Amino acid sequence: MKVTCPHCQEKMSPKDIKSINKNSIYVEKQCPSCDGWFSLNKRLTKIKTLGMTLLLITSLLNIFGIKSEYSIVFSSIGLVGVLVALLITFIGKNEKVDKPSQ
Ligand SMILES: [Zn+2]
Structure with a gap:
């Protein structure tokens, strides 16, 4: 390529x-x-990082049992984060070079 x-x-x-x-x-x-x-893929990397951060936060909340009555909600949000990250990784292989932001 x-x-x-x-x-x-x-x-x-x-x-x-x-x-x-x-x-x-x-x-x-x-x-x-x-x-x-x-x-390459600066914008996508940001979204991917966001997805992984979301997963990390929700996992930590689950591990420490904070608001455990919402653990299903946290797990769902974490799952969405993983899906976004995976999707972005897949799309990123086909993305063109970003224009420099400065
Ligand atoms: Zn050049």
């Missing part, structure tokens, strides 16, 4: 990418022709 740089519109194949920064929550890649950094 060819990747298009959002800065210089140069097309590159993933093996041409100079370096990858995995330190941030988004995986950032450096363009070989203009040295600009860009990341």
Whole structure:
């Protein structure tokens, strides 16, 4: 799959990418022709993180038995979070490069 740089519109194949920064929550890649950094699927990563956070919170609430009369509700919300995360992961493989936000 060819990747298009959002800065210089140069097309590159993933093996041409100079370096990858995995330190941030988004995986950032450096363009070989203009040295600009860009990341794929930034918007989707946000939604995915939200889904996983939702699952984490509801799981914790269930584990510690907080408001246990609502545990079915928490479990349902957590399930939705997982489904969203899975869906986003699947969609993310087909998403185009986001335009730089700055
Ligand atoms: Zn570029």
